[in-house]
Amino acid sequence: MRCYIIARYVSIAAVVALTSAALAGCTGNAPSGTSGGGSVVRIGSDLPVSGGDASDGVPTANGVKLAVIDANKRHLIPGFTIVASIVDDAVNGVHNPSQGAKNIQAFASDSAVLGVVGPFNSNVAKAEIPLSNSLGIALVSPANTNPDLTKGPLAAQLRTTNPNDITYFRVCTTDDIQGPAGADYAAQVVKLKRAYVLDDNETYGKGVADQWAAQFQKDGGTVLGHDHITKGQQDFHALLTRAASLSPDVVFYGGTTSTGGGLVRKQMADAGLGNIAYFGADGVRNDQFLTDAGAAANGSYATVATVNATKIPAAQTFLKEYQAQFGVPVGSYSANGYVAAMTIIEATAAAMKDTSGALPTRAQVLDQLRSGKVHHSIIGDFSFDANGDTTNKIISIYGVRNGGWVFLSQKNYAKLSPR
Amino acid sequence: MPEVHQFFQQLINGIALGGVYALIALGYTMVYGIIELINFAHGDVYTLGSYFSLSILALIPLSKYTHGWELWLIAIAVIVLAALLCGIVGVLIERLAYRRLRNAPRLAPLITAIGVSLILENIMQIWKGTSEVSFPQFLPDHVHVVAGVGFHDRAVLVVVVSLVAMAALNMLVFRTKLGTAMRATAQDRDAAQLMGININSTIAWTFFIGAALAGVAGFISGIYYGTTFFLNGYQAGLKAFTAAVLGGIGNITGAMLGGFLIGIVEAMTSQYISDQWTTVVVFSILILILVFRPSGLLGEQVPVKV
Numbered sequence: 001m002r003c004y005i006i007a008r009y010v011s012i013a014a015v016v017a018l019t020s021a022a023l024a025g026c027t028g029n030a031p032s033g034t035s036g037g038g039s040v041v042r043i044g045s046d047l048p049v050s051g052g053d054a055s056d057g058v059p060t061a062n063g064v065k066l067a068v069i070d071a072n073k074r075h076l077i078p079g080f081t082i083v084a085s086i087v088d089d090a091v092n093g094v095h096n097p098s099q100g101a102k103n104i105q106a107f108a109s110d111s112a113v114l115g116v117v118g119p120f121n122s123n124v125a126k127a128e129i130p131l132s133n134s135l136g137i138a139l140v141s142p143a144n145t146n147p148d149l150t151k152g153p154l155a156a157q158l159r160t161t162n163p164n165d166i167t168y169f170r171v172c173t174t175d176d177i178q179g180p181a182g183a184d185y186a187a188q189v190v191k192l193k194r195a196y197v198l199d200d201n202e203t204y205g206k207g208v209a210d211q212w213a214a215q216f217q218k219d220g221g222t223v224l225g226h227d228h229i230t231k232g233q234q235d236f237h238a239l240l241t242r243a244a245s246l247s248p249d250v251v252f253y254g255g256t257t258s259t260g261g262g263l264v265r266k267q268m269a270d271a272g273l274g275n276i277a278y279f280g281a282d283g284v285r286n287d288q289f290l291t292d293a294g295a296a297a298n299g300s301y302a303t304v305a306t307v308n309a310t311k312i313p314a315a316q317t318f319l320k321e322y323q324a325q326f327g328v329p330v331g332s333y334s335a336n337g338y339v340a341a342m343t344i345i346e347a348t349a350a351a352m353k354d355t356s357g358a359l360p361t362r363a364q365v366l367d368q369l370r371s372g373k374v375h376h377s378i379i380g381d382f383s384f385d386a387n388g389d390t391t392n393k394i395i396s397i398y399g400v401r402n403g404g405w406v407f408l409s410q411k412n413y414a415k416l417s418p419r
Numbered sequence: 420m421p422e423v424h425q426f427f428q429q430l431i432n433g434i435a436l437g438g439v440y441a442l443i444a445l446g447y448t449m450v451y452g453i454i455e456l457i458n459f460a461h462g463d464v465y466t467l468g469s470y471f472s473l474s475i476l477a478l479i480p481l482s483k484y485t486h487g488w489e490l491w492l493i494a495i496a497v498i499v500l501a502a503l504l505c506g507i508v509g510v511l512i513e514r515l516a517y518r519r520l521r522n523a524p525r526l527a528p529l530i531t532a533i534g535v536s537l538i539l540e541n542i543m544q545i546w547k548g549t550s551e552v553s554f555p556q557f558l559p560d561h562v563h564v565v566a567g568v569g570f571h572d573r574a575v576l577v578v579v580v581s582l583v584a585m586a587a588l589n590m591l592v593f594r595t596k597l598g599t600a601m602r603a604t605a606q607d608r609d610a611a612q613l614m615g616i617n618i619n620s621t622i623a624w625t626f627f628i629g630a631a632l633a634g635v636a637g638f639i640s641g642i643y644y645g646t647t648f649f650l651n652g653y654q655a656g657l658k659a660f661t662a663a664v665l666g667g668i669g670n671i672t673g674a675m676l677g678g679f680l681i682g683i684v685e686a687m688t689s690q691y692i693s694d695q696w697t698t699v700v701v702f703s704i705l706i707l708i709l710v711f712r713p714s715g716l717l718g719e720q721v722p723v724k725v
Contacts, residue, residue: 051549092650093549201695228695232654234644237432238689238697245425262551266645270571292551292646 041077041348041359043068043341044107045086046100046118046128047142051093052258055288057120059331060142061086064117066322067341076349079357084341085113089124094231094258097127104128108135114365115140115344117337121256122146122204126158129168134161138366140343141170142336145178145282145305146207150387169369169388171339171379172305173395175204177413178281179211181395182303185409186250186279187219190301195279196248197226198239198264200255208281209254216252224248229260236264240271249276256283262292269296277301285332285398285405300400301408307379307394308407309335315378339377343369424567429686435574435643437682438581442636443659444666444674445588446509446629452669452720453605453625454521459532460512462656463539464505464630468637469647470543471501473554481557490558494642498580501638502631509630510623518619536653543649551648554641577639584635585675588628592671601625605669605720654698658685661705667715676716 045064047057061084068084071077085107089100100119107113108131115138119125125144132139148154149168156163186192195216199209206228213223224246227239243251251268253261261284268274278300280289285302293300309315315335322330347368351360374383382392396410443465450458475497484490516535520528560572592598600621603611612618640655641647662681666673681701688700708715 052551054550090549092544093648227693230695230698232650234648234651234655235436235685236694237436238429238686239694241425241428241432241686242690242694263644263646272569288550291553294553294556294645 039080040083040112041080041114042083042085042110042112043344044103044113044116044118045084045337045341046089046103046107046116046124047086047120047337048090048095048124048258049086049088050090052288052292053090053093053095053120053256055257055286056143056283056331056333057088057090059328060120060333060337062322062326063142063330063334063337063339064341066318066325067338067345069325070321070338071342071345076345077352080359082345085110089119089121090258095119095121095124095256097124100124101127101131104131104135104137104139108137114138114348114360114362115369117142117340117344119144120333121202122149122207123202125149125168126203129158130161132167133159133165136162136165136167136366137362138344138347138369139168140340140369141168141172142340143172143282143305143333144170144204145172145175146203147174147176148203148207150174150389155387165366166370166386166388167366169343169384169390171336171343171377171382171390171392172282172333173390173393173413174305175208175211175281177393178303178305178395179208180215181411181413182252182279182281182301182397183212183215183219183221185303185397186252186277186301187216187221189409190250190277192221192250192277192279194222194224194246194248195250195252196224196243196246197252198243198254199226199228200259200261201228201230202255202259204283205255205259207254208283209252212252212254212279212281229255229264231259233260234263236260236267237270240264240268240273244271244273248273250279251276252279253284254281257286257289257292259283262289262297265289265293265300266296275299281305282332287331290400290403290405295403297400297403302398302405304332304396304398306333306336306396307392308396308410309379310407311410312378312380314376314380318378335379339375339379342377343375346375421567425690427566427568429690430683431568431570431574433683433686434679435577435682436685437662437679438577439636439640439643439655439678440659440662440681441675441678442581442584442632442639443655444662444678445585445671446633447656447660447663448666448669448671448674449601449625449629451663452671453601453622454517455525456517456528456532457660458512458517458626458629459529459656460516460535460539461629461633462652462654462659463536463543464508464512464652465633465637465640465655465659466543466647466649466652467508467539468501468505468634469554469641469651470547470552470637470649471504471634472497472638472641473547473552473647475500476555476557481555487559494558494576494638498635498638502634505634505637506627506631509626509633512630513623513626518622536656540649540653547649549649551646554645554647556642556645558642573643577643580635580639584632588632588671591628597621597624658701661701664705665708665715667717667719669720670715670717671720673715673717673720 049057199205280302282304350368351364382390393413397408600616662677666677685697688697
């Protein structure tokens with residue numbers, strides 16, 4: 001009997017220990033920051049900062065943190081302390097649209113939050129823009145590139161509550177420029193001819209793969225096939241064996257590292273495609289890709305829909321501060337995270353001129369963002385157009401050499417109309 | 420590449436993938452055979468096998484060993500250790516979560532199994548994080564080309580290890596005293612008990628062996644793919660379960676056959692239909708089997724309650 005009781009308590013204790021351990025893994029999604037009210041202004045940041053997406057989200061969120069530190073140092077919002085409120089929209093290590101939507105609702109219910117930086121991924125943006133539109137809270141994305149978020153009938157469907165109110169802005173350019181720019185580079189500079197196209201079937205991945213494939217054909221290349229991978233897929237051997245039978249000289253992957261970009265590159269070697277080029281877009285230009293693909297990463301290329309900050313004189317102080325603060329070099333979109341946060345901070349400061357020093361409303365902040373004025377930023381001068389898109393249309397191209405991403409070139413597409 | 424080479428190349432892909440499914444499917448089928456529980460936590464024990472192997476490998480200074488045979492010895496040691504650890508986890512799961520519910524309505528242990536699965540996933544998430552984890556590729560890996568069809572040592576390893584493990588299991592179940600006890604318990608628990616068989620330890624051994632095989636699968640899939648992820652066991656577990664049902668749940672030979680068939684079906688779907696349809700095809704097979712041949716290809720082996 002005594003043994004029985006002991007066994008009983010041991011098993012209960014084990015279950016309690018396991019459950020509490022499980023619960024501990026779920027924290028970290030609630031908006032963080034100091035206590036509300038008083039003289040605090042919060043800048044929300046909704047990015048994927050855990051799992052396979054962390055190597056995209058964390059460097060971008062660091063940009064947001066640095067913007068807040070800088071703005072406080074320069075007293076950009078007099079009388080108020082600015083606090084960065086960083087939340088995670090990744091669930092189980094992958095960006096998650098419903099988690100993003102929950103985060104926006106949480107931010108909207110906090111009156112000290114006047115604007116949110118984010119999201120990173122276009123499918124998350126699709127879930128968040130309708131909320132941003134109906135709740136009237138500014139959303140400034142550092143990295144969303146799907147064109148349908150701002151332009152055309154699909155974008156209009158995202159803002160049905162207040163069709164004429166633009167509440168979503170972005171400081172990077174779009175995939176109708178990024179995709180073709182990558183295809184041009186592949187066809188004209190790397191001289192590739194035969195492409196096998198893959199994507200992860202997400203808003204961003206499928207969109208950029210279609211754009212890339214269309215331009216690659218216009219540039220005289222052949223698209224041998226276009227297949228899609230599924231969520232959680234681990235084995236790409238069969239898919240790549242089929243691709244190999246068509247003897248491509250490049251595999252294009254539209255998607256993120258967290259949806260399989262690095263694993264595809266790694267397994268290409270197993271299917272006899274280890275020596276051909278791999279092309280991706282901004283979703284794979286991160287350190288996690290290098291980790292996942294291992295030695296197979298060499299010979300990969302990726303586009304990024306913004307300028308390389310190291311090439312801009314105005315960004316040099318930012319780069320030094322970033323290195324000093326975080327001890328690592330910037331990521332693809334660190335500077336964009338900084339700029340996105342700064343646009344919200346500057347809009348708040350500008351709105352305060354009309355409120356004689358009181359905290360402005362979210363609507364007043366939005367009015368400032370919609371004013372079309374020029375922002376002098378560390379990624380160059382730009383303004384938001386009538387759709388909320390940046391007028392700054394620069395694509396930079398990177399390649400993997402000796403296991404690391406190196407900058408290859410960049411091109412300004414501002415003078416050209418989208419193709 | 421000629422059409423026929425392409426077919427055989429995909430067959431190799433499918434068999435390697437199927438070897439992993441087959442090893443996992445064995446655990447499902449053994450547990451179902453003996454206590455009629457679909458142990459949904461089993462897929463996560465497989466991932467745990469990868470994580471145990473990783474942690475053991477991290478303790479070994481691999482760069483010191485350069486001879487092929489040394490590395491293969493290390494591999495065997497790691498497989499045995501990972502299998503042992505997974506086996507212990509399997510026994511603990513049975514002892515803590517399932518034993519009390521052995522005579523409860525069947526829904527109760529099923530829900531418990533899902534709960535255990537979530538607990539294991541969360542523990543692995545806390546342990547190694549939510550990113551893909553690289554698995555050291557320390558074994559020599561040459562490509563062999565036979566009649567135009569290429570395959571890696573790693574693929575051979577997967578197939579050989581899974582076949583050896585299956586052969587050992589077959590010996591154990593049909594040639595040893597423990598195996599006889601397991602089969603007797605599966606046929607009629609009460610009668611077996613009356614014959615002097617210790618039911619609790621027999622069932623615990625069944626969980627140990629099933630989980631140990633999942634641990635072996637965890638190691639070889641880590642070597643084969645070079646990466647692992649804390650949620651891998653979820654989908655692999657569902658597919659292995661499909662394999663077990665395809666072969667006839669409770670039937671050990673059936674689970675092996677089912678595992679290889681599912682792997683081959685996946686590879687062929689990817690080749691001749693489209694990769695995005697593989698999951699659809701696999702689970703359509705599950706539904707068709709359940710509707711038209713619920714006892715699977717080789718027939719169920721569960722107690723007939725008269």
